[in-house]
Amino acid sequence: MKKLLLAILVLALGFSAPLQAAEKEPIKIGALFALSGPAAFIGTPTKLVAEMAVAEINKQGGINGRPIKLIMADTEGDPTKAVMAVKRLIEVEKVVALIGPTRTGTGMAIKPIVERARVPIVMTVGGDPVIMEGGRFGTARFIFKAPQRSSTAVKKIYIYLKEKGLKRVAILTASDGFGQDGRRWLKKLAPEFGLTIVGEESFNPTDTDMSGQLRRLMAKNPQVIICWTIGPAGANVAKDVKRLGIKVPLFQCHGLPDPKYIELAGPAAEGNLMPSTKLMAWEQLPDSDPQKPVIARFVYLYKEVYKLDKKFPINTHSGYAWDAVNLLVLAMKKAGPDREGIRDALEKINGYVGVSGIYRLSPKDHCGLDVDSMIIVKIENGKWKLEAY
Template structure:
């Protein structure tokens, strides 16, 4: 009887695989999928960043599944919309973890929503790879532990160092700062002030604005009357373009530096002619065709661009920007870790932390227990808007 039961189970399993093949699926897909929670700003002020990030997440999961999945198991994204709201972001994170039973989380989009969910995800002990720009999510100290929290965009401090290194080469030492009052803007301000002495930089003016402000002329008039040789603006989204327009309207002649969140065709579109000459640190994604063939990232980036533009045709609606690769790198690092250790959360967290030499879209990642980002200044380049396009200048 026992032998008959075993035979019956084997026939049932074989039938299930045969059905899967007839339906056009790989036999591997008879196995349970690995669920990954992906939550971004799909609506709200940063939806122009969050929505294409979701599309990239879907694109890379599709690529992984077509190549056999993770040890024979497909990945399945469970999507959530934070709406750019910290309270909503926390609700979505809890739903993904507690109801949907995801193995890991990717996202959210902004530093503020990242900080809003971090205490929960740390307590829940779920591997979370964030796609936020600010440092606080992995800063430790007063910002709380980051044992389970990682992020793929460069640290704010790395972007500041890239800018200051360029200014030092140019001999520009007197700097004016204009920053948004949100979490990302305050994080930028903190690092700009903290690192200035190290590079011989003197902060000669400091002004702030709200991310929804429509005019920054008053702040810029104060800066124009001072001795600044360079203006650094720290914000993401449309506010940066508004600053560029105001700078042009006031006929300010000092160079305008934007932060590492602004290399985006949307910036050029919104700022128009005022974008000309703007400088900023960027991932190499924005100037892939200008990279030397010896750059180890070039082939990886070119594959990404081919899929994004030619295969999935996302570029017509959401042109590639410096944010585009963050979800790709997050899911790739997560997938690499899963291939090594499976889906046990403790083992997975440890494997992500031991990522070394991963060649991604946004850089070559080398994580450590102390550094849950793993990117240095060599992962960024300095670009300038010239004739409406991005030019590699360093």
């Protein structure tokens, strides 16, 4: 009898040890960000936020008892290098899901690869094409994104302009994928809000002088100028507007609410308007806003616990990776580390309160954010003021 019990115990221990090890085996999530190159000022802090989110989730037990392991890759903001990076993450590292990248152009470069490999990804790019389907956009069954669509940001601006009675609009857009995505929506949605595009100009994102384009636009007698770009180019536009003595309001896009913009533009930033996540003026939100406590906790972790603010002050991009990671985790808790299951579970998320908005995903909407997730901010005395809720 004793020998029988001993044999049973040995068998039990022999089987349970591998099972326990399997339960604790990390779940790999790939992360692609521009950690060097022209978009590193966005990509590097986004990486740190992703690591912060994973650390907090692992403290709480991970995904059904299994920790998350982030596998990082640097796209350098370059589409070709992004393709190489995503192939390594999928084929060599065998990640079950992905977050990133930083720029719309790199997102579009990896889109067909991710689709063919059937790996779910929550992107952290601003442009709409990554989740658009049909024709040259291809398919987007496995592709989701955490930031608001460009079209949503355009609608938020146009709602504000309509309320202010401003109807004549001039647009100045970057020639890259993000800028042209904004241009597409600015032109397409204007009639819906009773607005007229009286002039349009473009520039290269590396240009430093847009005064010629601005003079041509002002000859059309606009009531407002809307600029669509990210990075230093936006600040250069603001400085040219001030230098030329242009008095009509300058709107920037949803990619520019960032202390760096105020630093680069200097006094020219004063009075500039832009759509933003609620993160940039969260303390000015009404207490009834369900995002306010969520953002308050995020800000506390970012500043006080992980002390990221010392090197990278909070900007509108800061919450995207947090939301991307948490959306994946919600799906994985339902589906486990199964790629198809994660994709299906993501489409069913309805009501996740994130830093960037309240997500209501569906088979027809792989972003899930509407205009109620955004505010209009105005720069006054070098600070962010809630201009329109």
